[in-house]
Amino acid sequence: MEIEDCKPFHLDEFSNLHFDGRGKEKRREACRLWLARLSQSVQANKLCLPIGGRSIEPEPIVYTDAFGTWWVGRYIGSLEFEGHSLTIEPRLGIDFVSNQLPLNKFAQVNVKGKHVAGMSMLHYLQALMWINLFAKAARHCLPTVKTLNLEESRVVRGKLDVRRTVRLRASGSDKVASSDERKTLLNPVSILIAHAFRHIQQWFPQQDLLHWLPSTLALRLQQVITAVGRNEPLPTPKELRSVRFTSLTRDYKPLVALSQQIIKGRGIQLDQDSDERGQGLLLDVAELWEIFVLKVLQAVFINTAEVKHGTEGTDDYLLKSRMSKQRLGKLLPDYLIGNDDGVKLVADAKYKKLGDAPWMSPKRDDLYQMCAYLTKYAVDMRDSPRGMLIYPEWDDKAAPSSVAANNPWVFDSGAELSFITIPTKYDEAVKYLSAHAWLIPLLSMNNIPMGKAQ
DSSP states (O other), rough: OOOOTTTBBBHHHHHHHOOOOOSHHHHHHHHHHHHHHHHHHHHHHHHHHOOSSSSOOOOOSSSETSOOOEEOOOOEEEEEETTTTEEEEEETOOHHHHHHOOOOSSSOOOHHHHHHHHHHHHHHHHHHHHHHHHHHTTTTTTEEEEEEEEEEHHHOEEOHHHHHHHHHHHHOOEEEEEEEEEEEESSSSHHHHHHHHHHHHHOOOSOGGGGSSOOHHHHHHHHHHHHTTOOOOOOOOHHHHTTTOTTTTTTHHHHHHHHHHHHOOOOOOOOOTOOOOOOEEEEEHHHHHHHHHHHHHHTTTTTOOOEEGGGOOOOEEEEEEESSOEEEEEOOOSEEEEEEEEEEEEEEOOOOOSSSSSBBBBBHHHHHHHHHHHTTTTTTTTSSSSSEEEEESSSSSOOOHHHHOOOOOOTTSSSEEEOOOOOOSHHHHHHHTTTTTGGGHHHHSSSOOOOOOO
């Protein structure tokens, strides 16, 4: 059955497929109790593959509203909990997920949705995570490991081993003992990496996964694969424990752990010390939406203003003490848009449903947040920047929200805030935002870069 993010949970279908028991109501009740335990016990951030450069406040994987209806949260992926599996598909489509990558500036992942259609979502996310971790580790060096090579000959090779040499001479030998350290690519780490890569390649027979990486990193991965034969046995736990990671190779540690899970055919397990009984891998669609909106804004303001993303980090706080230099309330707006004259537009991406019902956005917390941003970045109360909350245009056929129809909204200070829903296709979203009349004054600004944050 198909379950998509941010939609009501198909309780009857899921309970009939996954829960035993006589009678529809008993199965429904068992499913409701399972969902309640899942919502309370498993923290989404422990199973989530991070995409952006900053953390986003986690939400429950599933939750119930005031009317008792169970909903799927904003995460996609696969998880297993108490013997039952749950796969959440992206309601915006796998193409939308693919197009918001690369995961970071090292892994230039570019995957068409049709190539993963029908594949396990867990496999897809594990492959992306593995490529991401390899890219982070291999940007410095290959996974070479120092091995101690012992020699007994008539010449010294490396460092003289005095004790072994004494024992040799005492036994009547004319040889000397020596040792030297050599870096080798054929080691437990490389063997595990090569086996995991070949395992992942089987999930995507129509693709060359080396093309998911830039050429320099793809070359390094190819060197590892070439050094490890297909029949090379997997390293034992003892051999892996004996590996000494250096300051350059320590980034391979998480890749080794993930490679072990992939080879064993498991999901990403929670910490061993955790009491939680779930495993899996999730992707936060709110992070993907934030990346998508950034691309759209950069295209809209490409010739008129600089778009600064919140993940670049700011040194801005809402409060500072008159008595000391201490500051409180660090501010991290998603996007700051402006020039050397200051911030002209503060925008936040919201992966929520904008509507008129009480349980829909705009949420009170979001309004307080934007009020704080606009207060902070105002030159004075007569020259406050404009605010914008950007929501996705859902695929449902509900009537347009009166909130968006009555833009812009005005705070008592005079600062303006608008609520915008944009299409989830890039070209359409750029065209839609560019055509909005209330943005024309900002779009006509001179192309002068904003001052960098201190």
